[in-house]
Amino acid sequence: MIYFDHAASSYPKPDSVAHAMHEAVSSYSANPGRGGHKLAERARSVINEARKTIASFFNAPSSKHVWFYQNATMALNQALLGFPFEEGDHVVATKFEHNSIIRPLERLVIEKKITVTYVEPNVDGVISVDAMKKAITNKTRMFAISHASNVTGAIVPLREISLLTKEKQIMLLLDASQTAGTISIDIDRDGIDLLALAGHKSLLGPQGTGVLVTKGDFDLRPLIVGGTGGASESPFQPLQWPERYEAGTMNTPGIAGLLAGIKEVEALGLNHIWQHEQALMRLFISEVQEIENIKMFGPSDLTNRVAVISLSMNNLDSHELAVILDEHYDIAVRAGLHCAPKAHETLETSEKGLVRVSFGPYNTKKEVERLIEALKEISLAF
Incomplete structure (x- = not known):
């Protein structure tokens, strides 16, 4: 199988990830922070190392500012549903948001009566700083934005946007699900207040791992309360971090795997990963743009996008094309609306969806050339 669905989840995982998870289950499968014995202490030490x-x-102030969740969706829900919004507050997002941001925001519209503006991309398919600035009102409390679109790969101008949020004293919540592990992110340098991460994508960790990194204390209300391994005599959730935001048993095997994945990213080097994926994307786009009945979406300036390319083929529904690639060529891609309905509304592709191709650090030029050949053959057949 040739795997081009890294925007959904990276595959294959490094051997070190599987080894770390197996070791956690087989050698110290105890509850971290819930006992003073050696196995519990070893589990706790691995989680602390991961923090x-x-x-x-990501240059967080300290390890206490790193909170583990089941996925980036839960991290974003903690950031949004836990934020102390008041009736009439305003949030700026973009048309490129994943449902992990859209749905919590729309819930807040109903429950807290906030308002939301979804900023449109410009003619080049990029969210501009000017458009974000025009969306601000005197009630704007937060920008909640994806670092890069999971449909077009378009990257937002993060540092320019963060200068704007700091000037206007607006919170910046960044969904880095498509960029963490591919692009350098520094919450201090980049002016990020809350950073949500998916462990199973470019950080090369396993599914079931997500992180929320916070720069400061924003009086978030915990989504879940319960056991934390300490202060058990109190009926209330403790105030200290990270326990305040991590009720219940930790996913020790998953976090051990995530730690191993991040170490692999560090060993490969962010610049190497970026250059490798960019080269594959450039090869793919340069060849596929010559196929007459295929249309690709996303910024023409490839330095403004991660290695995510969505496309359509005349006379074929996106799911049909994906099935042909899977069953006849043993190539895995993603078809449909990619949990980003507003992006597809903007691109006018909601009816048939798009086929998304996304590259990872272990993909090869030969694999990309095989996909190009397959698309050419399918194009001639249909």
């Missing part, structure tokens, strides 16, 4: 590694990787 410190993530804090260093």
